[in-house]
Amino acid sequence: MKNAKKISIQRTLKALCAYAGCVGIAFLVMYLVNGTVGVLLITALSCALVLSAAAALSVVHFVRVELSLDKQALFKGETLICSASMNKKILIPAPMIEVYIECTPQLSKEIQLCRASLAGQETNTVKIPVKARYSGAARVSIKEVLITDYFGIFRFRLGNGIINAESNVSVYPNIPDVPVQTNFLKTAVLFSTDDDEEETNETALSPTGQPGYDYREYYPGDSIKRINWKLSSKKDVYMIRLDEKLAGGGQVFFLDMPMTEENEETLSVRDRIMEGMLAVFTMLVREGRETVFFLPDKEGWHKMDVRNAADIHTIQQQLANFTQSRQKDVVPPEIFGMGKTPICFTAAVAQSPQSAVSIVSQLPDVLLICASSSKLPHITSEMWILSQTFELKKQ
Numbered sequence: 001m002k003n004a005k006k007i008s009i010q011r012t013l014k015a016l017c018a019y020a021g022c023v024g025i026a027f028l029v030m031y032l033v034n035g036t037v038g039v040l041l042i043t044a045l046s047c048a049l050v051l052s053a054a055a056a057l058s059v060v061h062f063v064r065v066e067l068s069l070d071k072q073a074l075f076k077g078e079t080l081i082c083s084a085s086m087n088k089k090i091l092i093p094a095p096m097i098e099v100y101i102e103c104t105p106q107l108s109k110e111i112q113l114c115r116a117s118l119a120g121q122e123t124n125t126v127k128i129p130v131k132a133r134y135s136g137a138a139r140v141s142i143k144e145v146l147i148t149d150y151f152g153i154f155r156f157r158l159g160n161g162i163i164n165a166e167s168n169v170s171v172y173p174n175i176p177d178v179p180v181q182t183n184f185l186k187t188a189v190l191f192s193t194d195d196d197e198e199e200t201n202e203t204a205l206s207p208t209g210q211p212g213y214d215y216r217e218y219y220p221g222d223s224i225k226r227i228n229w230k231l232s233s234k235k236d237v238y239m240i241r242l243d244e245k246l247a248g249g250g251q252v253f254f255l256d257m258p259m260t261e262e263n264e265e266t267l268s269v270r271d272r273i274m275e276g277m278l279a280v281f282t283m284l285v286r287e288g289r290e291t292v293f294f295l296p297d298k299e300g301w302h303k304m305d306v307r308n309a310a311d312i313h314t315i316q317q318q319l320a321n322f323t324q325s326r327q328k329d330v331v332p333p334e335i336f337g338m339g340k341t342p343i344c345f346t347a348a349v350a351q352s353p354q355s356a357v358s359i360v361s362q363l364p365d366v367l368l369i370c371a372s373s374s375k376l377p378h379i380t381s382e383m384w385i386l387s388q389t390f391e392l393k394k395q
Contacts, residue, residue, distance in 0.1 A: 015152035019049065052149035055092055060156050062090040063118070065099055065145050066163040073170040073320065074132050076271070080107070080169060082128040082140055088118040098146040098155075101128055105262045106138035106171050134267040135173035135274055137323045141166030170320040173274045175312065176390045180283055184384065184392040188251055188284070188343060188367070215239040251284065252338060253277070254294035254301070256346035258355035259326050265373070270347040272371040274319050276386040277345045281312050294332040298325045301332040330358045343367040350375040 023045055030038020063086065070081040084099045099114045107130045114126040130140060142165050145158035215228060218238030231239045255277065260266045284291055284306070291306040295318055304315060335342050344366050348356040353376055359366060360380045367382040369392065383395040 011152055012155065019045070019151055019153060049149075049151060049153070052095065052151050053154045056095050056147050056149040056154055057156055059088060059090055059092050059094045060147050060158060061161070063088050063094060063097060063145075063147065063158060064161045064163060065097070065142065065158065067101075067140070067142050067165065067167060069140060069167050069169065072168070073172065075172045076132050076135055076174055078132050080130045080132065080140070082109075082130055083125050084114055084128065084142070085123060085125045086116050086118060087123045089121055091120050093120070094118040094147060095150045096148040096152070097158075098148060099126070099142060100144045100146075101140065102143040103130055103140045104138045105264075105267055106132065106134040106136055107140065107169070108133050132169075132171045134271050135171045135319060135322070136267075136270070137321050138169040138171050139166055140169060170317075172316055172320040173271060173278065175282060175316060176275050176279045178279050178283075178390045180286070181392055183394075184280075185283060185287060187394075188280075215241055250290035250292060250306075252292045252294075252335060252340050252342040253281075254332050254335065254342055254344055255296060256330065256344055256348060256355050256359060257296055257322070257324065258346075258348050258352060259324050260347075260349065260352050262324070266347070266349060269349055269371045269374045272373060272386060272388070273345050273347045273369075274322075276369070276371070276390050276392075278312060278316060278319075279390050280392075281306050281315070282309075285309060285312065292338075294335065295319075296325065296327050298323070300328065301334070303332075303334065330355050331362050335363075341365045341367070343369065345369045346374075346376070347371070348374065348376055350377065353377065353379070 023042065026038055026041035026045060028038075029041060066085045066087075068083045068085065070083070074080055082101060084101065086097050086099070088094050094117060097116050097118065099116075100112070101109065101114065103109060109128060109130045111128050114128055116124040116126055118124055132138070142162050145162055146155045147158060148155050215231060216239070218227060218232075218240050228239050228241050255273075257270065281291065281293070285308060293304045293306050293315065295302045295304060295315070297318075302318070304311065304318075306312060306315070342363065344359055344363075346356045346359070346368060348354070348370065356368065356370070356376060357379055360368065364380070365382065366380065367384065368380050369384045369386055370376045372385050372387050378395055384392050385395050386392055
């Protein structure tokens with residue numbers, strides 16, 4: 001908005017200089033060529049300036065500007081079209097209408113200012129493309145509307161004529177399609193496994209390594225490792241073991257999103273953590289592992305069970321509407337009574353590591369995952385770094 005005001009001031013100064021130049025020429029004509037002609041020119045310029053200002057001032061109360069968006073939700077990298085519709089209900093021509101559009105850092109726009117002229121009782125719509133750069137709850141708003149005169153010298157602010165001054169937008173994080181990271185999955189499974197695992201009657205989508213009791217015939221594409229050779233020899237047909245899911249033995253995750261200034265660095269780190277977390281949940285679901293996830297929101301902590309792809313998409317939707325909120329507890333209180341050591345995804349950065357440090361102090365054995373771009377110092381023995389390609393490595 002500071003740039004917009006600077007541009008507006010520069011335009012006003014240019015218009016004043018141009019007008020002053022015209023008046024100066026009229027004085028030269030009056031003194032050097034013809035006094036009568038010079039006086040007429042000066043009078044005409046003065047009257048034109050007064051009429052221009054009066055015309056701009058008279059239409060201020062008859063102009064309406066409305067903001068509308070072509071979509072309320074989009075994925076990162078997609079483009080949103082913002083439409084500024086300008087309507088005038090008076091025959092007096094409006095010299096020029098300037099609409100300043102502002103958006104939160106999750107969105108970026110190339111056009112800082114849209115301008116239009118309304119001759120009579122008509123509507124003029126200007127479309128502004130806005131690109132989604134970072135995930136989370138975003139907002140597009142009309143910051144200011146100015147009515148300028150024909151000379152561009154006077155500017156009058158439009159007050160009550162702005163309709164739907166701001167609109168909220170949800171930006172979905174991507175779910176990266178990354179290969180299975182065996183080292184991290186082994187650590188995660190061992191890290192949060194306890195002795196209370198029980199078998200369920202649900203069939204896993206992929207081998208879990210646990211003995212199952214249901215079988216079916218082999219189909220091309222099935223893993224050979226799942227063939228029960230003893231049973232196959234008896235039935236004279238290949239039989240595939242249907243592994244069973246584990247209940248009560250899943251990992252416990254929670255997300256640390258500290259209150260920070262939303263800028264290029266912090267939003268980039270936050271996005272990396274969100275998408276890396278979704279990638280890990282996808283890997284665990286494919287491996288037949290159930291997890292419990294705690295998501296911070298305005299009301300505290302929201303507990304979610306992650307059993308399948310639908311649950312992951314639900315989390316993705318929650319993250320698309322994520323807004324920063326100061327948490328009373330940096331660790332979900334319910335975790336302390338679960339008897340498991342959790343895994344924490346943190347968006348803390350080197351300039352503001354307080355939340356991560358507090359988590360480690362309350363949970364000394366926590367497995368902490370941070371983005372490589374956060375440059376977070378080594379604060380625990382179980383600290384994993386998430387790279388730009390979503391590869392997890394122990395620090």
